[in-house]
Amino acid sequence: MEYIPNIIFAIILFAGIGFFAKNIKKLSRNIKLGKAVDTSDNKSQRWNNMFRIALGQTKMVVRPIAGILHIIVYLGFIIINIEVLEIIIDGLFGTHRIFAFLGGFYSFLIGSFEILALLVIIAVVIFWIRRNLIKLRRFLNPEMSGWPKKDGNLILYIELVLMILFLTMNASDYQLQQMDAAHYTKAGAFPVSQFIAPLFQEMSMSTIIMIERSAWWLHIVGILLFLNYLYYSKHLHILLAFPNTYFGKLRPKGQFENLEAVTKEVKLMMDPSADPFAAPDENAPMPEKFGASDVMDLKWVQLLNAYTCTECGRCTSECPANQTGKKLSPRKIMMDTRDRLEEVGKNIDANKGEFVADGKQLLGDYITNEELWACTSCNACVEACPVSIDPLSIIMDMRQYLVMEQSAAPSDLNNMMGNIENNGAPWPFNQMDRLNWSKES
Amino acid sequence: MENELKVPTMAELFAAGQQPEVLFWVGCAGSFDDRAKKITKAFVKILNKANVSFAVLGTEESCTGDPAKRAGNEFLFQMQAVTNIEVLNAYEVKKVVTACPHCFNTLKNEYPGLGGNYEVVHHTQFLKQLLDEGRISMEGGQFKGKRITFHDPCYLGRANNVYEAPRDLIRKLDAELVEMKNCKKRGLCCGAGGAQMFKEPEKGNKDINIERTEQALDIKPEIIAAGCPFCNTMLTDGVKNKEKESSVAVMDIAELIASAEDL
Numbered sequence: 001m002e003y004i005p006n007i008i009f010a011i012i013l014f015a016g017i018g019f020f021a022k023n024i025k026k027l028s029r030n031i032k033l034g035k036a037v038d039t040s041d042n043k044s045q046r047w048n049n050m051f052r053i054a055l056g057q058t059k060m061v062v063r064p065i066a067g068i069l070h071i072i073v074y075l076g077f078i079i080i081n082i083e084v085l086e087i088i089i090d091g092l093f094g095t096h097r098i099f100a101f102l103g104g105f106y107s108f109l110i111g112s113f114e115i116l117a118l119l120v121i122i123a124v125v126i127f128w129i130r131r132n133l134i135k136l137r138r139f140l141n142p143e144m145s146g147w148p149k150k151d152g153n154l155i156l157y158i159e160l161v162l163m164i165l166f167l168t169m170n171a172s173d174y175q176l177q178q179m180d181a182a183h184y185t186k187a188g189a190f191p192v193s194q195f196i197a198p199l200f201q202e203m204s205m206s207t208i209i210m211i212e213r214s215a216w217w218l219h220i221v222g223i224l225l226f227l228n229y230l231y232y233s234k235h236l237h238i239l240l241a242f243p244n245t246y247f248g249k250l251r252p253k254g255q256f257e258n259l260e261a262v263t264k265e266v267k268l269m270m271d272p273s274a275d276p277f278a279a280p281d282e283n284a285p286m287p288e289k290f291g292a293s294d295v296m297d298l299k300w301v302q303l304l305n306a307y308t309c310t311e312c313g314r315c316t317s318e319c320p321a322n323q324t325g326k327k328l329s330p331r332k333i334m335m336d337t338r339d340r341l342e343e344v345g346k347n348i349d350a351n352k353g354e355f356v357a358d359g360k361q362l363l364g365d366y367i368t369n370e371e372l373w374a375c376t377s378c379n380a381c382v383e384a385c386p387v388s389i390d391p392l393s394i395i396m397d398m399r400q401y402l403v404m405e406q407s408a409a410p411s412d413l414n415n416m417m418g419n420i421e422n423n424g425a426p427w428p429f430n431q432m433d434r435l436n437w438s439k440e441s
Numbered sequence: 442m443e444n445e446l447k448v449p450t451m452a453e454l455f456a457a458g459q460q461p462e463v464l465f466w467v468g469c470a471g472s473f474d475d476r477a478k479k480i481t482k483a484f485v486k487i488l489n490k491a492n493v494s495f496a497v498l499g500t501e502e503s504c505t506g507d508p509a510k511r512a513g514n515e516f517l518f519q520m521q522a523v524t525n526i527e528v529l530n531a532y533e534v535k536k537v538v539t540a541c542p543h544c545f546n547t548l549k550n551e552y553p554g555l556g557g558n559y560e561v562v563h564h565t566q567f568l569k570q571l572l573d574e575g576r577i578s579m580e581g582g583q584f585k586g587k588r589i590t591f592h593d594p595c596y597l598g599r600a601n602n603v604y605e606a607p608r609d610l611i612r613k614l615d616a617e618l619v620e621m622k623n624c625k626k627r628g629l630c631c632g633a634g635g636a637q638m639f640k641e642p643e644k645g646n647k648d649i650n651i652e653r654t655e656q657a658l659d660i661k662p663e664i665i666a667a668g669c670p671f672c673n674t675m676l677t678d679g680v681k682n683k684e685k686e687s688s689v690a691v692m693d694i695a696e697l698i699a700s701a702e703d704l
Binding site (some may be wrong): 059144176201247250251253254255256258262263265266267269270290291320321323324325326328370373374375376377378379380382383384396398399400401402403404409410412413415416417420421422424425426427429431434435436439441 | 474477497508509511519532555595599600626632636641648651
């Protein structure tokens, strides 16, 4: 009988981790629906980017208030996980504060966790105020209404509750230590929860033990629930920021990829020895689709980008089109890509591993032409992203589809392109007049 | 004072068995747009004054394909690129300078993958080099103490991390360099990039060039300096829209220098 809590703990732990692993597998499968892209180059620069941008949070502090608060929550998240390790060992083996033998160092650890937990609570409250009371413009864009707003707040509530449980657990533990309760080894320092402990003074030892146990169990179960909530929320960035910054664009921001499929065609057209009347090879594969109209046409890094986005909206707030009231919002491009990818993933799950056409696609059903044509390709969104997401590349791939597959460019642009074709300039001037300026006074 | 410009073409030099130090890629705006032609001429005046051995392609130059590529027409872009690369390679061009950040970005970053490998510099970088090598001297003179702000062209700044060359030149004019709310990495687009120059903007509550011009006017400059013919047009229109054209001039860096040198 005495092993029942250990067994229950083991079941909850493995179920929690197992379910999460199952969703991560799904996530990885969905990302792999994207087209291949070679990312084996410049390994050292990639690691460097990951350490600097994801681990070092260098781009977060561009906006100091949000940046510093975020670093607090981030440190809390990473460091308090050491405590989770202890909780897991205690849970599995029925021990209590197994790391207590570390003595002074243990007190230092627990003490710093407590201070961090308090700072996290303060940061989370300020974040909530920023989202709900101050009405920052980037949290009010149309794409943030409904679920995305609830999702953002829910994450803050969960973090708040987890921190309160952590401090309650420590406070009751501290009180029990004072009362010389059996099993409650005297260990740790409680710079924050010692101020909560007096609340328990009047209670009986068994009540306090019940409070301590409840907080302990709810804390670990809460963490497992939060872990599993990640996949259903915008919050995957706490994991995916690392691979995403590793695989982020290394070339100059202005360098857009040259489409290889087009290069082949152009080379063939420019080859004087090519036979213009040659019959196409019947066994040749279908020519590749130019550009992207759905998530499967994008590259897998772009799909990883979509799952990594945490909807902070820095891209959108820096976007010149969005600032001047146009429909384009780079954040919405990323959210739409993710939502469509999820829809495709569910379709695959429902159809025994095969995608069955659903008459929908990213272009049109999620992202409109109007949004795509409002982009100035200025790279402000790419620069603003704290985790190296590139919304511009998706916009450009979709423009390629519109122009090369559908001839659906705005008529002004068709004129411009007609001019380039006919006279080598975007305006209707004769190429032979290119040097006239040198003779004009 | 109005000396005739010396503008040799690659064809002429090639016929004479000569190879210039640098090819000046004029670009479509620089060749045809009335405002941009003034920038082209100012730059050539400086090149002439510094005795730089340069040449242009003249009628052999064609659009780099940048606006086509940003509009999504990769096919047209690559056709233009491959044709231009054939011409450039036939003349064994090693170094290219251009006053247009869009041409600069495309030639520098997107041509190598299609067989065009050149050292490509923006004219502000080239002018900075000339200055460092002592081939041009700049006395502040008429710009001494003037409030000048520099608008970062997206394709020079964020796209290629060139922020300092144009600013160094402005400082060299003894001008008071003032920065807008959004500058350098966080510079706000003028609204012309991504082929927007050639189309009407989408529906919104303001034009981007007005927003940017307001940012510039906020810091009360006497001159808004630009390094891109398209930004120049957008900001000039913005200043006119705000009826400030009598007190605020929009000038290219090359024009500032040519003017300071009394060319």
